[in-house]
């Protein structure tokens with residue numbers, strides 16, 4: 001599991017500067033939450049780490065290796081999106097295995113990894129189903145399974161639960177926390193929901209208008225908010 005480090009990273013879209021000189025470190029094995037309102041730069045930061053967006057200046061290292069030496073296909077970070085795009089014509093098993101064939105893993109190794117992920121997510125009995133035969137929560141678990149089988153250096157979640165209803169959101173959140181406990185994996189979890197952030201995070205990066213307002217443990221940002229914005233967004237006392 002890898003440390004992720006951003007130093008003075010900047011990013012413009014066309015002539016519009018979006019991210020300006022952001023620095024932060026996600027420790028190996030840490031569950032870091034990027035928390036902020038819509039448009040605060042959460043997805044852009046995550047997409048740069050995943051290699052889905054280029055970085056204009058500054059440096060990004062994953063496991064000590066600079067991103068220039070890690071083209072997107074070789075970054076070995078797994079991203080899980082809000083609208084988990086599963087292949088409708090493929091079984092759960094094949095959806096999870098998809099992509100592992102491409103990197104030349106032997107069939108037996110693929111099967112082992114799929115079974116392990118299915119066991120971890122309690123989906124062993126669903127492996128031959130098609131996505132249309134699954135509930136929304138089960139589909140999202142397949143999307144998480146697809147990330148697990150890659151055995152990535154880090155997991156990147158972009159608001160993965162926001163399409164689920166409230167009860168399922170809570171349940172899946174608890175499962176994700178347990179998964180993190182078991183795998184001791186580096187995870188970045190993006191959300192605009194302060195309850196999710198408070199319950200999941202080892203540390204929280206609070207973002208507003210593409211700037212870091214504060215980085216701290218849930219208790220630190222709650223009890224010692226660094227700004228009015230943080231206090232209001234987190235709902236700190238007093």
Ligand code: ADP
Pocket residue numbers: 013018036037038039040041042043044045210
């Ligand atoms: P969040 O995920 O927190 O909602 P984003 O990272 O998606 O925020 O967006 C941060 C800012 O960057 C917003 O002002 C958004 O409009 C802008 N932005 C994001 N992607 C693009 C893009 N491809 N082209 C132009 N502007 C973008």
Ligand code: MG
Pocket residue numbers: 042043044
């Ligand atoms: Mg976003």
